Amino acid sequence: MSNFRKAATGMTLAEHLAEARRRFLQSAVAVLVAGVVSFMVYPEILRFLQDPYCRALPRHCTFLVTNPLDGLTLRVKIAFFGGMLFASPFVFWHVWRFITPGLKAKERRYAVPFVSASILFFSGGVAVAYFSFGHAIAFLQSIGGHSLVADYNPNQYLGLFLMMMFIFGITFEFPVVLVALELAGIVSPNQLLHSWRYALIAITVASAVFTPSGDPLSMLALATPLTVFYFLAIGVGKLFKK
Helix, strand or coil: CHHHHHHHHCCCHHHHHHHHHHHHHHHHHHHHHHHHHHHHCHHHHHHHHHHHHHHHCCCCCCECCCCCCHHHHHHHHHHHHHHHHHHHHHHHHHHHHHHHHHCCHHHHHHHHHHHHHHHHHHHHHHHHHHHHHHHHHHHHHHHCCCCCCCCECHHHHHHHHHHHHHHHHHHCCHHHHHHHHHHCCCCCHHHHHHCHHHHHHHHHHHHHHHCCCCCHHHHHHHHHHHHHHHHHHHHHHHHHHC
16 A cells, blocks of 8 residues: 555655645644634624525514523634635645645546536535525515514524535535546436436425425525536536547
8 A cells, every 4th residue: 555655646655644634734724714714704704694684584684692602602603614615725725735646647637627616516506595595584484474573593594594505505516426427437428318307306306305495496596507407417428428
């Protein structure tokens, strides 16, 4: 194993582990620094996350806390997730620099587009979740009836919001996974094209199951791009096969 790693990267196993430790520590410091910055600009981040709530219920979009520690808990959560988000380009760069020496030339050629596409599609999913969350809040408020007054706990609101953005981001990786399966020879573009009816049923069911808010608009906002991505992945797979 040591000889193989040294032959592949020019480094011994001990040097490889030392490099992994160095890059991990640098990434952890970046997350910590970004988290401290997020903690300091917490009011601005909170307003940004609160905006869908205020767009859905413009006359009443305040938060209700019932525990003295709720404010501190919320600020720490936002600092943590903000640190992960803002430091992610630096972390991804270190991951890329760590794995690149061990890749073959052909693998390295495919790796850059795949990593870039993964980040792009995940960001797209987060953006769709952000802009559709206001409609989800309005739907959930209206379905309960007009006798209910919305006074949401900020930690519960943030938990639902982050879960929705995470799920949308992960599911938007769907075309990247399909193209990878096509390149690996596990499925072919023709097989995917032949099974498109079953795929649409699966996408619809998955969108209904995995949408945290459960409202029709959010389900449609998830199912529609996934359907487009399915056929896009078929086209990209055909191009790579040429």
